[in-house]
């Protein structure tokens with residue numbers, strides 16, 4: 001099965017050309033995706049007051065890359081910080097958190113108190129970059145903001161009621177509606193979780209919620225599943241990388257899987273990999289503030305070559321990078337392996 005991503009008239013962010021962060025598959029690796037030899041690419045103590053930097057999202061920007069990083073500080077407050085990179089690998093991260101300006105006066109009502117902001121995703125959509133993240137408003141829910149330049153950010157209203165996590169926008173409208181995946185949750189370390197689809201005419205009012213995917217009993221994804229990076233448009237459907245969680249006798253284990261969603265009705269799952277794509281098996285994924293976590297939040301695709309580079313958090317402590325080829329991931333999904 002050959003899939004040429006370059007045939008998809010996908011929305012492209014401005015700027016470039018820029019170097020694509022990449023390493024060839026090392027000899028002897030049998031998985032569909034492989035880890036960067038430079039992992040972790042962001043250290044936990046890269047900032048003067050960072051306890052950990054992980055679960056972060058990057059996008060092409062200018063002649064390099066920009067991103068929104070989850071930084072937990074040494075008081076263990078969780079916040080979002082801007083990062084910039086010439087090559088997608090060496091990151092310079094702002095020591096101060098992003099300041100969100102209210103996009104309209106009513107948004108100020110939800111800014112009256114700051115609880116936390118974590119697990120960002122960034123999506124180029126129409127003419128700007130949108131950030132979605134888990135925001136504290138009487139419990140976790142989905143925050144939304146946009147930026148043109150990674151200098152100023154305007155906050156929109158929260159997309160959903162609490163409790164919700166892992167809100168991920170599609171990079172174009174579906175029909176004439178904006179679309180988002182999310183995972184309704186509870187206020188704690190949720191022992192359940194399905195992926196849902198919602199749509200909106202204006203990125204403020206969300207409805208027509210549809211079920212997309214449930215956990216799979218007796219598997220690596222038996223406890224909960226949540227969307228990872230912004231879905232990637234291919235000729236076959238939307239490639240969705242996601243996290244799946246199982247509950248072991250020592251707690252949750254977070255791994256990465258892949259599924260294919262219908263292009264014009266993305267709540268319909270075309271196919272879903274049976275195995276995990278990447279599970280916590282090396283020290284920086286197994287040992288950290290939360291052991292055994294591989295948590296993907298962003299992916300870059302080099303469309304002419306079908307190469308994909310996936311950014312994920314390791315053990316809630318560091319930022320890591322993995323590589324693969326989109327057609328091989330699609331084959332992996334199709335094989336249901």
Ligand code: BMA
Pocket residue numbers: 055118119189254290293295313316
């Ligand atoms: C979730 C979130 C994620 C984290 C995961 C594993 O509830 O807090 O940020 O990676 O737990 O601890």
